[in-house]
Amino acid sequence: MEEKKGLSFLEKLKAKAQSQEKYGGTPQQQDAGLSARTCPNCGAGRAKEDGLTHCAYCGFEFMSVKLTDGVNIKQDDNSQENK
Amino acid sequence: MFKKFLNNILGNDDKSKDDPEETMQNQPQGSSVNDDDFEDDDDEGDQPAHQYEFDSVTQHGTHYTKQAFDAAVEEEYQQLLANEKDALSEQDKSNIRREATRRIYDSWNGYNMDQFLKFEMANSLELTGYATSGFNQVQEEGNPLYEPIHGVSLYDYAALAHCMTQGIAEQDLLKAFGIEKAVWDEVNLLWPGRMKEDATFGIMTKYGEYFAIAGQHPKIVGLAPGIGAGGDNANLQKLKTDRYFYEELCGARTAAYEYGLDGAQWIVDNYGINLADFQAVAMDWMTAQNQNFSSADVLHYQNYQDEKREEYAKKFAAEQGGNVADDIEF
Amino acid sequence: MFGLFGKEKENSIPGEWTAQTRQMQERWSTFLQKLEERMEELCTAAIGELRTMREQAGGRFDMNLHQVHSGIIGQLTNMEKKLREVYEQQVNPYYNQLDKQLEEAGFRSDMAYEFREACSLRQEQFEKQRDQWKEQLERAMKPDNEAEYQAILQEYEEIKHKFDCSQCGAGIMLDKIYFTTTYLKCEACGTQNTFQPSTRAAGLPHLARTLAEERTAHLLKRYQETSLPEDYYIYLRKMFDEWNCIVPDMEESNEKFYQRLLNDFKRTIV
Numbered sequence: 001m002e003e004k005k006g007l008s009f010l011e012k013l014k015a016k017a018q019s020q021e022k023y024g025g026t027p028q029q030q031d032a033g034l035s036a037r038t039c040p041n042c043g044a045g046r047a048k049e050d051g052l053t054h055c056a057y058c059g060f061e062f063m064s065v066k067l068t069d070g071v072n073i074k075q076d077d078n079s080q081e082n083k
Numbered sequence: 084m085f086k087k088f089l090n091n092i093l094g095n096d097d098k099s100k101d102d103p104e105e106t107m108q109n110q111p112q113g114s115s116v117n118d119d120d121f122e123d124d125d126d127e128g129d130q131p132a133h134q135y136e137f138d139s140v141t142q143h144g145t146h147y148t149k150q151a152f153d154a155a156v157e158e159e160y161q162q163l164l165a166n167e168k169d170a171l172s173e174q175d176k177s178n179i180r181r182e183a184t185r186r187i188y189d190s191w192n193g194y195n196m197d198q199f200l201k202f203e204m205a206n207s208l209e210l211t212g213y214a215t216s217g218f219n220q221v222q223e224e225g226n227p228l229y230e231p232i233h234g235v236s237l238y239d240y241a242a243l244a245h246c247m248t249q250g251i252a253e254q255d256l257l258k259a260f261g262i263e264k265a266v267w268d269e270v271n272l273l274w275p276g277r278m279k280e281d282a283t284f285g286i287m288t289k290y291g292e293y294f295a296i297a298g299q300h301p302k303i304v305g306l307a308p309g310i311g312a313g314g315d316n317a318n319l320q321k322l323k324t325d326r327y328f329y330e331e332l333c334g335a336r337t338a339a340y341e342y343g344l345d346g347a348q349w350i351v352d353n354y355g356i357n358l359a360d361f362q363a364v365a366m367d368w369m370t371a372q373n374q375n376f377s378s379a380d381v382l383h384y385q386n387y388q389d390e391k392r393e394e395y396a397k398k399f400a401a402e403q404g405g406n407v408a409d410d411i412e413f
Numbered sequence: 414m415f416g417l418f419g420k421e422k423e424n425s426i427p428g429e430w431t432a433q434t435r436q437m438q439e440r441w442s443t444f445l446q447k448l449e450e451r452m453e454e455l456c457t458a459a460i461g462e463l464r465t466m467r468e469q470a471g472g473r474f475d476m477n478l479h480q481v482h483s484g485i486i487g488q489l490t491n492m493e494k495k496l497r498e499v500y501e502q503q504v505n506p507y508y509n510q511l512d513k514q515l516e517e518a519g520f521r522s523d524m525a526y527e528f529r530e531a532c533s534l535r536q537e538q539f540e541k542q543r544d545q546w547k548e549q550l551e552r553a554m555k556p557d558n559e560a561e562y563q564a565i566l567q568e569y570e571e572i573k574h575k576f577d578c579s580q581c582g583a584g585i586m587l588d589k590i591y592f593t594t595t596y597l598k599c600e601a602c603g604t605q606n607t608f609q610p611s612t613r614a615a616g617l618p619h620l621a622r623t624l625a626e627e628r629t630a631h632l633l634k635r636y637q638e639t640s641l642p643e644d645y646y647i648y649l650r651k652m653f654d655e656w657n658c659i660v661p662d663m664e665e666s667n668e669k670f671y672q673r674l675l676n677d678f679k680r681t682i683v
Contacts, residue, residue, distance in 0.1 A: 033608075045605070
């Protein structure tokens with residue numbers, strides 16, 4: 001009986017861990033994906049030279065922040081309205 | 084012994100005659116503290132701090148000026164340096180200066196460890212080069228380390244992190260802050276990057292302070308937490324106001340992890356408090372403890388938390404059929 | 414065999430006291446042995462289980478793995494607590510009583526000191542084993558970071574030509590591994606597409622640091638042995654070079670961290 005104590009404790013421990021919901025849920029494993037956001041106002045896509053923050057056609061504000069030089073996003077990615 | 088201490092307080096050196104600001108009677112006049120004096124005075128144990136009054140921000144005694152204090156520390160520091168035979172690193176010199184500060188402070192303000200610790204925390208950035216939470220030490224204005232990243236300030240970042248931990252849908256959160264996922268992904272790497280850059284831990288300290296008040300951020304009004312019973316939860320209110328309840332839950336959470344549970348989830352399941360809210364309250368308690376520092380209190384609450392941890396550990400053990408070594412007797 | 418007697422024999426100490434002390438010492442040793450055996454049984458099984466769970470999780474973060482590990486460590490903590498209680502409630506009082514007895518009877522305290530010393534040494538043996546088990550448990554949880562990195566590189570090769578512009582359908586090639594959501598311009602129509610990396614690729618920045626530290630652990634160890642500043646500089650530079658090599662996009666940020674660590678270190682040397 002004594003010999004099995006450690007093993008049975010471990011089994012119970014594992015079972016308990018697996019049965020308990022995880023805080024924030026178990027993160028989903030996602031594949032890479034590509035999409036494009038269009039202007040909800042006028043339907044236009046965003047062109048690189050027009051910047052990311054505002055719609056070049058109707059001025060809709062995609063983002064309200066002023067972009068800085070980050071990892072891939074750069075200051076130049078601000079639309080005219082932000083410059 | 085006591086006479087020497089009294090002489091130090093009352094002073095008899097020439098410095099007082101030169102400095103017009105130090106004319107008050109019984110004004111500490113600088114220090115002639117040497118090793119012998121210090122050891123003798125230490126034997127007196129803690130002096131009650133109430134005989135002096137302290138500035139609530141700087142924790143300096145109100146019976147002297149900072150200028151005089153700094154000058155005395157400089158003098159003591161130079162004396163201590165002169166006694167050193169080996170070459171010293173910057174860290175060594177910093178430690179010696181800290182010792183000089185401690186000697187002058189104790190000598191001028193009575194030998195009270197809690198009061199000195201409070202003083203050190205309040206001035207930690209200046210004295211040690213490291214920031215402490217709750218003392219408004221960090222100067223953000225004009226400091227490039229605090230420049231927003233993609234327009235996301237440190238406060239914004241803390242609020243975003245706080246909300247993510249509360250289970251608010253990422254889409255709703257990003258929309259509330261007027262950013263897209265690409266911006267968030269970069270911000271979530273670059274703000275931690277700034278923290279690593281900052282040798283004073285100032286950004287981390289400010290982040291913690293902002294995290295504690297994240298619930299007040301104007302951009303998250305109307306966003307309901309997805310985890311836990313919400314802000315009106317009576318348990319959350321109790322956590323904020325009842326220190327013993329807070330310490331009990333800390334102990335319980337630790338015990339939960341020790342028994343293979345997800346402690347954060349256990350708190351949600353049993354008290355409806357999500358992790359973000361819990362950590363924000365933890366910051367508040369820590370800040371309050373720093374601002375009203377008492378080593379006796381710190382020990383008292385630590386012991387209480389340990390007791391509670393023991394209690395909950397027994398409970399969790401019982402739920403799992405006991406501890407693995409229960410049957411082993413001496 | 415623990416020495417109960419000092420170099421000088423105390424022949425007149427009652428045999429009963431000697432026997433009791435030896436018995437107490439053996440009880441303590443047996444008690445610790447039972448704990449060690451239970452610890453071995455638990456940890457051996459746990460190490461196997463943790464390895465299995467780690468393999469099943471692959472590069473993914475598995476909370477269950479960490480919970481099981483915490484639970485095992487919790488049991489080791491519980492054993493330590495038990496040990497401490499027995500020591501405080503039984504062994505130490507015995508030592509105090511023996512010491513007092515010897516003193517009152519006019520004997521030297523050697524036997525008491527040796528008893529306490531022997532018990533302490535036996536406890537150190539237990540603690541050493543416990544530490545070794547903890548290390549093994551930790552290692553059992555450790556993912557194969559090189560394999561995970563290879564998997565990320567492999568995934569990139571597989572997907573880099575996979576994507577087409579959402580607007581015009583022209584192919585958009587991934588020119589490098591992106592670990593953050595990124596805007597990619599379609600060369601054909603100029604539209605900014607939004608590329609979201611896989612969860613696996615998104616883990617690359619954190620993996621990079623861990624991997625860089627693993628790859629330069631031997632240099633850090635050398636510095637820890639020699640304590641020469643030059644060895645630290647070599648380690649630090651090499652570690653950051655590895656880190657930047659894995660995620661060149663983070664180089665600017667990383668270099669600022671490097672400077673900070675370098676300055677921190679320089680403050681500690683003459």
